[in-house]
Amino acid sequence: LVAGGKGDAGLYLNSAEFYDPATGIWIMARAMAMGRFAHTATLLPNGKVLVAGGANNISLLESAEVYDPATGAWTATGPMSDARRYQHTATLLPNGKVLVAGGRTPFVDSIASTELYDSATGTWTVTGKLNTGRLIHTATLLRSGQALVEGGYSGGYLNSAELYDPDTGVWVPTLSMNEPRIYHTATLLPNGNVLAVGGENRNRALTSAELYSLNAIDQLAFFVTQHYRDFLNRQPDPAGLAFWINQITSCGSDQTCVDIKRINVSAAFFLSIEFQQTGYLVERMYKAAYGDASGSSTLGGAHQLKVPIVRFNEFLPDTQRIGQGVVVGQMGWETGLENNKQAFAAEFVQRSRFTTAFPTTLTPAQFVDNLFVNAAVTPSSTDRNAVIAEFGLATDTTDVAARGRALRRVAENSIVNTQEFNRAFVVMQYFDYLRRNPNDSPDSDYSGYDFWLTKLNQFNGNFIDAEMVKAFISSTEYRQRFGP
Template sequence: MEFRMYQDIAIPSGVLLSLSWRDRAQWNFCCGPTKARTYNVQLRDPSTNAVLSTLYSFSTDIETLNATTRVDLVVTRTGTTTAEATVDYVSSDGTASERSDYLEALGTLHFAANETSKTITAFIVDDRLGEGAETFNITLGNPVGCTLGSPAAVVVTINSNEAVNGLNPVQEPSFNTDFFVRQHYIDFSNREADASGLAFWKNQIDECTTPECREIRKINVSAAFFLSIEFQQTGYLVYKANQASFNSHEFLKLRDFLSDTQEIGRGVVIGQPGADAQLEANKQKFFLDFVQRPKFRNAAAFPTSMTAEQFVDKLNANTFDPSASLSGGSLTSVERNALVSQLLPNPASPTLRAQVLRSLSENALFSNRQFNRAFVLMQYFGYLRRNPNDPPEPLLDFAGYNFWLNKLNQFNGDFVNAEMVKAFIISGEYGQRFGP
């Protein structure tokens, strides 16, 4: 059995392409709205960039300036497929940047027995910069229960749909509500906007008739993506699992966060049929995988030799109130003893460990204690797509993060009066992701 990905697809910025890669002779395309133009899909030699063949050429005359863009890459396994298998995937920059040209895609594809295909979605940022063709890569690795076929990587080429720089869609006076809301879905929810959600959040801004109203509505709409049930049950849960396990706080890395958040939110649109069942299945899979990772099981963390009491108490110790270092863990004695009893039958059991970690990660007091720290960290992860101590942070430290955390705490979590969300969405660094 082997996995294969077929090579080098040219994706015009502003076009939605769905590609079926089940064999080399069959290519299915579903073209979303774009500017009138003719496009080619080509096979290229990755070492020389020479065009080997043009597989398909098409034109469209549908006029839409703000189409959100993505490419769906279908990974197919062949041969014996009767057993389960997994394979990791990760994107990497070529000449394109994952901050401003596309959104980082990484995770693990889980194939059930007799399942032969899975889809990787990579989102393209439809910026307003007049640029030449730019590339990024998606690579398969770490196969379990299978081997990798050849090729196991794809080069995606983004052809700009602007010949010259256009107006910035997230800054006044050229602010574009459709672009702003759609980008929030991608940046915070790792998915395309559903029609009803897009219409609702756009209307929250567009119904305003004064600049003052629009300003506060933009702030509230933006913050709503962090405050939403969907994010609280996916991204924030990932943050809390890492905090309970490793006392990670702002040291949690964006790449680790994105990988887990994309997995736990896969296929979930809160309010849509089947969303609750899908989210529950994703959570169970996430926590079971999390407690079996080498980082979690190593001797310095949670070795399988730990007793039930040691396991629960070490997790609980990381749920302290960060504003009061002597506060102790978030569990009451009754809650703590209940989790110990739950784990006692087999303290090394991955299933029981996963259940205990999940229970603690979803603890209400723990969630309240970590809320402000996570809120500030997500400003960097969502808007700026970087770690708080990454460039262009002046001293490559957490000075900016600490400034906003102190200010948010000073205003008791009131992000409007703290002007935190406002500062990030009008910042030059955020605006430069999308236009001049």
């Protein structure tokens, strides 16, 4: 079906005709109620066609009509909330509704409003606004059911892109194109990627093309949710998810801001109270209990270096035990966390590896001194005596609860926390982002760990200047966990 347009002498057409592929012939259809130009036409699930918006020689149009091929008749729908032209987009969603986004009104050159047409009721409903008003953009329905809007014009040529989630009615920024463009095409490929081709930029015709990757980690809600899973071992609480998403969406279409915020949000999960009191505590407990392991590195020449002794297959279940049921900020979280710590510490000191390293025949002083030696800390007399006092007047260390409390006191010592921080920060890049040990394949030794620890130390722990978090979350290995 072809309907409307602009004919000879600048006339706005209301005529329509359809093409019969069986005969190769065009046949005139009934005319629309109103001539229109720069409108959209969308095939509906019921076989009807929705024509929406546009302009005629009198005004921009808020009207829409539906063509029924069974009767050959056009029927007016309810009006859209905004008159639209140059160019809005219309996208058929999996739920059968049509998403109309952006465009231009008589008063605003590029509008951010979007709305849905329900073919079952013939009515329009306002939905979430674009973060950036735009016209002459493209809209592509993705396999996920989301709609991708990219490029267009809004007082300047845009390279930004946004995703619409039909389940929430919310638009979130996604990765920008490399080049601003209008009048381009955007085609969904069989592999799920979107190919953007050609167009115009500042009155210059473009010959370039680029691919939008549908890697799930590029989707903002998934990105944040995955950090809850990887660092906190739980699904996000609604308030937390909304907070971290807002940290990034507050950038609007400023891609530099978005990139920085993604790094900061990612690092915030390591720095969070919840992780520091669970995953980082586990790393320090292994440090106090067993000291360091030795690893090989070729950075600056072959050599050995001390590395965290905890391994990923130990770290993950132990972190999950301490964090079980804990959501920082929810009522009773402190009590739940403390109960988990006590139970875990008591279980940890009864493991055969620990009882072999710390036989119960040790005196409290020997027990505590060995912990501090492993932790590579010379404690103050006050700190040392406080840990020894956990055993009361005992002359041996058979008291399981006291052994657990003593181990925790050393692991939670402020000097241990400070000294171990950068080492833990680096090893968690491997544990939480890559889900492996630093010397597991594709690495064969600790050269990568050595590189990042050296760099983080050079920048005094500033992960942004060291570009450590940025490197891991943009790495091929990390991204391939979630898609192409």
